[in-house]
Amino acid sequence: MVNQEKIKEAVKLLLEGIGEDLNREGLVETPDRIARMYEEICGGMEESAKEHLSKTFTVDNDEMVLEKDIVFYSMCEHHLMPFYGKAHIAYIPDGKVVGLSKLARTVEVFAKRLQIQEQMTGQIADAMMEHLAPRGVMVVVEAEHLCMTMRGIKKPGSKTVSIATRGMFEGNDELQNRFFQMLNM
Ligand code: ZN
Numbered sequence: 274m275v276n277q278e279k280i281k282e283a284v285k286l287l288l289e290g291i292g293e294d295l296n297r298e299g300l301v302e303t304p305d306r307i308a309r310m311y312e313e314i315c316g317g318m319e320e321s322a323k324e325h326l327s328k329t330f331t332v333d334n335d336e337m338v339l340e341k342d343i344v345f346y347s348m349c350e351h352h353l354m355p356f357y358g359k360a361h362i363a364y365i366p367d368g369k370v371v372g373l374s375k376l377a378r379t380v381e382v383f384a385k386r387l388q389i390q391e392q393m394t395g396q397i398a399d400a401m402m403e404h405l406a407p408r409g410v411m412v413v414v415e416a417e418h419l420c421m422t423m424r425g426i427k428k429p430g431s432k433t434v435s436i437a438t439r440g441m442f443e444g445n446d447e448l449q450n451r452f453f454q455m456l457n458m
Contacts, residue, residue: 275315277308284308314348317385322397325378326404329369335408337448339363339455340376349420350387358416358432362397363452364407365441371405390416391435398437409441411452 284304288295295301341361349356360380383396394414401410415434422429442448 274319275308275312277312280308280311281305313385315386317382320382320385322379322382322400323404325375325382326371326400328375329371329405331368332366332370335366335368337363337365337451337455338370339452340373341456343377343380345380345384345416347384347388347390347393347416348386349418350389352420353387354419354423356388356390356416356418356420356433358414360394360397361413361452361456362401362410363412363442363455364401364405364410365448367406367408369405390414390418390433394435394437398439402439407440409443409445409448410437410439411442411449412437413452413456 281304284307285295288300288303293300339361340363341359343360343362344357345360346355346357348354362376362380379397379400383393383400394412397414398410398412401407401412413434413436415432417430417432421427421433422431438444438449442452
């Protein structure tokens with residue numbers, strides 16, 4: 274559980290640290306607002322992908338399913354700054370599929386916490402393999418990191434792309450190419 278009192282204290286210290294006046298009108302409510310905001314931003318820590326991925330439907334069709342352009346917002350754990358973009362998830366069912374909204378929910382579980390993009394990409398793929406047990410999964414995440422574009426090397430609009438493959442997708446160029454073809458349709 275998020276400890277709101279600790280966050281409030283930390284934000285006060287941060288504001289003092291940058292030389293701000295805690296009693297300035299615009300800042301009086303800020304520690305409280307940020308504490309409540311973190312409850313939501315880090316809400317994924319309280320959730321499990323299992324509850325979303327275990328509601329499945331039986332199908333005969335074992336062709337690739339691609340859910341693309343799943344918009345997400347997360348927080349870089351190195352700078353506590355947002356990174357955001359789109360996740361694309363493909364899987365090859367093994368007799369069962371999951372409701373499409375559940376894939377978006379799964380992305381949220383892992384996005385709503387302090388993250389590293391590459392790690393999040395792998396966690397989504399692993400959760401799919403563990404709870405849905407398809408024949409293969411491929412996850413591609415493209416995101417802009419504010420810690421890169423707002424500060425440091427400042428390359429606005431530059432994106433980081435990460436990829437994770439599991440099961441049949443691993444080392445299978447043909448399937449991976451099909452993923453990208455479907456992505457660009
Ligand atoms: Zn960062």
